[in-house]
Amino acid sequence: MSFDGRLLSGMSVLAAVVETGSFTRAGEVLGLSASGVSRSISRLEERIGIRLLERTTRSLHLTGEGTRLYELAAPHLSGIEEAANAVSGAAVSVRGALRVSLNPLFARYVLAPRLIEFNDRYPDLDLAILQYSDTGDLVAEGIDVAVRFGPQPPSSMSSRLLLSTRVLTVASPSYLRKHGHPQTPTALAEHDCIQYIDPQRGKPFPWEFHSGKKIVPVATSGRLTMTDIDTMLNACLAGAGIAQVLALGVAHHIESGALVELFPDWPDEKFPLHVIRPSRRLPSAAVEAFLGFCREICKGRI
Numbered sequence: 001m002s003f004d005g006r007l008l009s010g011m012s013v014l015a016a017v018v019e020t021g022s023f024t025r026a027g028e029v030l031g032l033s034a035s036g037v038s039r040s041i042s043r044l045e046e047r048i049g050i051r052l053l054e055r056t057t058r059s060l061h062l063t064g065e066g067t068r069l070y071e072l073a074a075p076h077l078s079g080i081e082e083a084a085n086a087v088s089g090a091a092v093s094v095r096g097a098l099r100v101s102l103n104p105l106f107a108r109y110v111l112a113p114r115l116i117e118f119n120d121r122y123p124d125l126d127l128a129i130l131q132y133s134d135t136g137d138l139v140a141e142g143i144d145v146a147v148r149f150g151p152q153p154p155s156s157m158s159s160r161l162l163l164s165t166r167v168l169t170v171a172s173p174s175y176l177r178k179h180g181h182p183q184t185p186t187a188l189a190e191h192d193c194i195q196y197i198d199p200q201r202g203k204p205f206p207w208e209f210h211s212g213k214k215i216v217p218v219a220t221s222g223r224l225t226m227t228d229i230d231t232m233l234n235a236c237l238a239g240a241g242i243a244q245v246l247a248l249g250v251a252h253h254i255e256s257g258a259l260v261e262l263f264p265d266w267p268d269e270k271f272p273l274h275v276i277r278p279s280r281r282l283p284s285a286a287v288e289a290f291l292g293f294c295r296e297i298c299k300g301r302i
């Protein structure tokens with residue numbers, strides 16, 4: 001098959017449909033009508049000789065062949081647009097409105113202390129900071145950028161690692177005075193361990209301990225199960241049990257003595273923090289500015 005610009009144009013339209021979820025929203029992104037988007041997809045299907053999308057009055061989804069085509073082509077489309085953005089982005093003004101969904105720990109301990117710096121750097125940008133579920137639909141919620149903890153499932157979204165923070169096992173001095181200090185991770189089976197629900201799985205996170213290549217899983221239990229990190233942390237501070245937390249959010253409590261790290265000789269379990277865009281396609285100057293600022297303020301943190 002010879003290459004021509006129509007093929008690249010059609011693939012760009014297909015990517016927009018996949019990443020926005022509808023012909024109408026893809027048209028808004030591309031400056032086309034919904035019928036124009038539909039005709040472009042039909043021409044692409046005729047060009048390559050396969051059906052790419054199954055369409056109903058209420059929904060659309062990729063066929064098996066369409067999924068394979070999109071997965072193979074999307075990185076190349078992204079690379080072309082990122083290259084264009086790299087040479088033209090300096091001339092684009094950072095202005096308008098940006099909606100970001102942030103993990104509370106990142107928002108509170110990393111971004112908030114530097115927000116004045118961000119505002120001074122980009123005075124024409126209005127930033128709306130929202131907190132939604134870490135498993136929410138960014139497109140449906142109108143989010144331009146999200147910052148989320150945990151491994152990210154494969155999707156059409158663009159995900160980039162910002163940092164990996166240590167997982168710490170901690171207790172308050174009052175808990176340790178009352179119940180004793182466990183000397184090994186396996187001793188936690190005899191203690192009251194606060195459980196925290198993994199939002200992606202809907203089940204408590206398993207407890208593991210890492211030292212180099214050695215990994216020890218430990219079955220823990222407790223009378224408290226949480227879905228809110230602040231509630232869990234405050235319960236732990238009050239002596240209600242032992243908790244596994246992220247160093248990013250508790251370093252100041254350990255430094256002050258309000259919490260005790262129980263197993264500093266098991267230091268190697270990490271949890272990733274990602275910045276995510278709901279599309280692999282060309283980001284706006286405002287999105288690029290926020291992404292760059294996030295990378296800057298996360299540099300060197302653990």
